[in-house]
Amino acid sequence: MTMHPLAWWVWALGLAVAATRTTNPAVIALILASVVLVVLARREDAPWARAFRGFLVLGGCIVAIRMLFYVVVGIKTAGAVLVDVPRVALPSWAVGVELFGPITLTGLLVALYGGLRLATLVVCFGAANALANPKRALRSLPPSLHQIGTAIVIAVSVTPQLATAAAGVRRAQRLRGHEPRGVRGLLSTAVPVLTDALSRSLALASSMDSRGYARPLTGRTDRRVSTLVVIALAAASMGTYGLLDGTSPRWLGVPVLAIGAAAAATASILAGRQVRRTRYRPDRWGSPELLVAGCGVVAAVLLVAATATDPAALDPSLSPLSWPQVPPVALLCAVVAAIPAARVFRRRAERGAT
Amino acid sequence: MIHFDHVTVTYPDAVRAALTDVTFRVPEGELCLVIGPTGAGKSTLLKAACGLVPHFTGGLLEGRVVVEGRDTRDHPPRDLADVVGVVVQDPASGFVTDTVEEELAYAMEQLGIAPSVMRTRVEEVLDLLGLATLRSRPLADLSGGEQQRVAIGSVLTSQPRILVLDEPTSALDPAAAEDVLAALTRLVHDLGMTVLLAEHRLERVVQYADRVISIAADGTTVDGAPAAVLADSVVAPPIVELARLAAWHPVPLSVRDARRRAAPLRELLVGSKANRHPSAAGDQVVRKSPVRAAAPPITVLAARGVHVRYGRTHAVRGIDLTLSSGQVVALMGRNGSGKSSLLWALQGSGPRAAGQVLIVGPPGAAAKADPASMRPRDARLRVALVPQNPQDLLYLDTVAAECAAADAQIGAEPGTTRTLLDRLTTGVPDPAHPRDLSEGQRLALVLAIQLAARPRVLLLDEPTRGLDYAAKRHLAAALARHAAAGAAVLLSSHDVEFVAESAGRVLVIADGELVADGGVRDILVASPTFAPQVAKILHPVDLLTVDDVRRALAATR
Numbered sequence: 001m002t003m004h005p006l007a008w009w010v011w012a013l014g015l016a017v018a019a020t021r022t023t024n025p026a027v028i029a030l031i032l033a034s035v036v037l038v039v040l041a042r043r044e045d046a047p048w049a050r051a052f053r054g055f056l057v058l059g060g061c062i063v064a065i066r067m068l069f070y071v072v073v074g075i076k077t078a079g080a081v082l083v084d085v086p087r088v089a090l091p092s093w094a095v096g097v098e099l100f101g102p103i104t105l106t107g108l109l110v111a112l113y114g115g116l117r118l119a120t121l122v123v124c125f126g127a128a129n130a131l132a133n134p135k136r137a138l139r140s141l142p143p144s145l146h147q148i149g150t151a152i153v154i155a156v157s158v159t160p161q162l163a164t165a166a167a168g169v170r171r172a173q174r175l176r177g178h179e180p181r182g183v184r185g186l187l188s189t190a191v192p193v194l195t196d197a198l199s200r201s202l203a204l205a206s207s208m209d210s211r212g213y214a215r216p217l218t219g220r221t222d223r224r225v226s227t228l229v230v231i232a233l234a235a236a237s238m239g240t241y242g243l244l245d246g247t248s249p250r251w252l253g254v255p256v257l258a259i260g261a262a263a264a265a266t267a268s269i270l271a272g273r274q275v276r277r278t279r280y281r282p283d284r285w286g287s288p289e290l291l292v293a294g295c296g297v298v299a300a301v302l303l304v305a306a307t308a309t310d311p312a313a314l315d316p317s318l319s320p321l322s323w324p325q326v327p328p329v330a331l332l333c334a335v336v337a338a339i340p341a342a343r344v345f346r347r348r349a350e351r352g353a354t
Numbered sequence: 355m356i357h358f359d360h361v362t363v364t365y366p367d368a369v370r371a372a373l374t375d376v377t378f379r380v381p382e383g384e385l386c387l388v389i390g391p392t393g394a395g396k397s398t399l400l401k402a403a404c405g406l407v408p409h410f411t412g413g414l415l416e417g418r419v420v421v422e423g424r425d426t427r428d429h430p431p432r433d434l435a436d437v438v439g440v441v442v443q444d445p446a447s448g449f450v451t452d453t454v455e456e457e458l459a460y461a462m463e464q465l466g467i468a469p470s471v472m473r474t475r476v477e478e479v480l481d482l483l484g485l486a487t488l489r490s491r492p493l494a495d496l497s498g499g500e501q502q503r504v505a506i507g508s509v510l511t512s513q514p515r516i517l518v519l520d521e522p523t524s525a526l527d528p529a530a531a532e533d534v535l536a537a538l539t540r541l542v543h544d545l546g547m548t549v550l551l552a553e554h555r556l557e558r559v560v561q562y563a564d565r566v567i568s569i570a571a572d573g574t575t576v577d578g579a580p581a582a583v584l585a586d587s588v589v590a591p592p593i594v595e596l597a598r599l600a601a602w603h604p605v606p607l608s609v610r611d612a613r614r615r616a617a618p619l620r621e622l623l624v625g626s627k628a629n630r631h632p633s634a635a636g637d638q639v640v641r642k643s644p645v646r647a648a649a650p651p652i653t654v655l656a657a658r659g660v661h662v663r664y665g666r667t668h669a670v671r672g673i674d675l676t677l678s679s680g681q682v683v684a685l686m687g688r689n690g691s692g693k694s695s696l697l698w699a700l701q702g703s704g705p706r707a708a709g710q711v712l713i714v715g716p717p718g719a720a721a722k723a724d725p726a727s728m729r730p731r732d733a734r735l736r737v738a739l740v741p742q743n744p745q746d747l748l749y750l751d752t753v754a755a756e757c758a759a760a761d762a763q764i765g766a767e768p769g770t771t772r773t774l775l776d777r778l779t780t781g782v783p784d785p786a787h788p789r790d791l792s793e794g795q796r797l798a799l800v801l802a803i804q805l806a807a808r809p810r811v812l813l814l815d816e817p818t819r820g821l822d823y824a825a826k827r828h829l830a831a832a833l834a835r836h837a838a839a840g841a842a843v844l845l846s847s848h849d850v851e852f853v854a855e856s857a858g859r860v861l862v863i864a865d866g867e868l869v870a871d872g873g874v875r876d877i878l879v880a881s882p883t884f885a886p887q888v889a890k891i892l893h894p895v896d897l898l899t900v901d902d903v904r905r906a907l908a909a910t911r
Binding site for chain 2: 045046047048133135136150154168169171172173174175176177178179187188189191192195199200203204205206207208209210211212213214215277278279280281282
């Protein structure tokens with residue numbers, strides 16, 4: 001039995017929140033290091049885990065593109081000029097857009113820090129994806145949402161499948177000396193990949209159908225569910241209107257929305273009771289899960305608290321320029337984030353298997 | 355249990371009905387085998403039995419199909435899920451979840467079976483199909499045979515009364531196929547399960563069948579006891595062909611029955627063979643290349659110390675191999691033993707961690723070179739590969755366009771590929787879409803495209819999947835012609851009967867290492883799992899195919 005998938009998602013979400021709190025590259029690098037360490041220590045040998053490398057590459061691309069954008073169209077702030085690229089004069093209809101111009105150290109660093117922060121968010125998402133199979137995570141949905149969950153799962157798995165199929169087709173076409181290039185090359189790869197994807201999804205749908213997916217219940221349907229759903233929808237639209245329209249009475253806002261939410265939850269529970277579906281070996285939530293999720297939450301709380309009390313602490317000064325400092329609280333945050341890497345916190349069965 | 359009453363199925367825009375006035379009844383606890391040439395409508399019949407025709411595929415179904423008292427007219431497939439389990443042809447395309455254990459539990463979750471029952475059933479099925487060591491493995495990482503066993507397991511867990519299987523052993527090696535069939539017969543015998551099964555490799559299944567439904571090319575069916583139906587069926591396994599040759603009535607279906615009848619035939623053959631035995635190897639060459647190569651054989655491929663690694667898996671471990679012109683060589687071995695990896699490494703575009711592959715060039719540039727160091731269009735003049743999924747090579751919307759593109763790619767005269775295609779198979783229309791062709795026709799098209807470059811080495815990965823006996827004979831003849839023209843052919847296959855018919859030399863690999871290399875008779879006859887039916891029946895006479903027997907009998911007269 002492996003770790004509950006939601007534990008890893010909470011952990012990754014916590015680190016993502018922590019990363020958004022700071023532009024300090026040293027702090028971000030520490031968080032990034034913790035994430036990579038935990039992934040390397042805890043991932044299994046499975047296709048979804050192998051995709052982590054792709055997320056790291058994507059992060060690198062984000063940083064590079066962010067800096068490229070600064071050089072080409074970014075607004076050039078004052079500061080120490082690194083390279084004096086001449087401005088390109090644009091016609092009058094493009095007023096306000098600058099092409100090139102003097103590249104300053106300050107501007108470049110702003111772009112770098114911003115890019116790093118965005119890249120960290122992507123890597124955190126990739127880490128959750130690598131550690132917890134996304135399909136397993138959706139299994140934790142309430143039973144009334146099971147059918148929608150399965151549909152989402154299949155939609156999610158199409159993209160990686162298309163990538164592998166495209167690689168396979170290109171490899172096969174090289175066998176006949178066909179080296180796809182340009183638009184026609186793209187077409188020659190896309191046609192077999194897409195027709196294949198279409199027939200594959202039809203095969204999957206027929207397999208799911210004949211294995212009882214979306215089987216209607218033998219028995220009566222609960223009238224209360226449809227009534228509650230109508231109430232929830234009406235309350236949601238009225239509540240939103242009340243919330244956005246300043247002149248309407250206050251009870252029409254949040255309280256009505258809350259009633260709608262309650263009705264929806266009750267309907268979901270009632271509908272779930274009707275669905276005769278069971279779960280094979282449901283994921284358990286125990287102390288290892290609590291610890292992993294807790295580490296993410298603590299890391300987020302540490303940095304949120306730090307910025308709330310001293311906003312300047314986690315943003316290095318750019319004018320005048322100074323080396324980024326690592327405040328003790330950030331170091332603590334990174335250490336907490338890396339705790340799940342320790343093998344001690346694996347489930348006993350998992351330890352036995354390795 | 356399964357009751358077809360005057361069923362006619364017509365797909366939208368189809369010229370003719372896929373099934374015509376089919377009536378039969380399969381009682382409880384029978385294993386019923388559906389046979390017929392490719393494209394005759396075997397899959398349609400199976401899909402009609404589980405409600406997928408017409409609820410899922412569309413089309414018009416006339417007549418009635420009743421399964422365990424439920425008319426498929428009123429019950430879509432999901433309502434039959436608790437009585438019918440379906441295993442589709444390509445198991446990987448039907449997987450819903452990611453790991454073996456979850457896949458086994460999926461159908462039970464849909465049916466709302468109690469968690470404790472699910473646990474025990476999953477464990478039982480894991481043991482029944484030998485999947486216990488794979489339980490938490492990702493499905494995408496399994497070999498073809500393992501995936502097939504998981505697909506069968508995933509329907510067994512919900513304990514349906516009826517199993518419908520479309521070519522369950524086509525991707526399996528002989529031993530794994532026997533395991534699966536043994537499991538199926540145990541279900542039929544012990545639990546009274548009804549099985550409806552379509553298969554091309556009749557030699558594997560016919561002995562277990564209680565009833566055979568034979569579909570003709572026009573969609574009409576004949577059903578009855580296996581021996582009666584097979585006696586004059588178009589598609590027939592070697593054992594039935596031998597029975598026809600030797601005029602045995604009724605037709606024996608198992609090797610055991612046939613051996614009892616074969617004593618006189620064996621004596622006759624031993625007498626005729628006794629004086630020719632020492633020259634068996636020479637006789638081999640004559641049999642395999644009816645058109646003798648004009649030039650003496652030369653080494654066209656020399657590989658030394660080939661290693662292939664994928665991450666932590668070491669798929670091919672130091673294989674040395676030479677192929678001479680005029681040879682058809684078969685590569686055999688268990689599922690996942692490294693056959694495909696070796697073929698791709700020899701071709702040059704697959705990964706190769708270490709080792710050297712040298713292949714002789716086309717006339718005019720005969721120096722040996724490594725295909726991996728060449729541009730694909732130059733490499734294919736030396737070595738061509740027909741992969742496991744041949745349709746991946748096709749990307750245009752008509753057969754004519756594919757042929758024209760193939761001619762242009764090698765700078766051959768227009769029409770070269772089409773001529774080759776017509777020599778391989780007949781009746782492939784120019785405007786047809788490659789996807790609409792039958793498996794055999796599609797393979798012929800890809801083979802024609804690859805042969806147009808006249809490669810010195812032709813590699814084929816599992817070419818016989820989904821082919822009927824006639825298509826296999828065409829393929830074997832085409833390979834023999836290509837070899838006789840001075841090339842070498844290396845094919846990987848699980849199909850012992852096809853290997854016996856087409857190859858002169860056999861390589862066996864296990865765990866990425868070459869464990870045996872020798873003449874087809876030495877290797878196949880010696881092995882209990884790889885021996886073809888004729889060899890088993892006539893042992894100790896070492897003849898492999900019905901054609902061999904026919905020739906030997908002609909020599910006695």
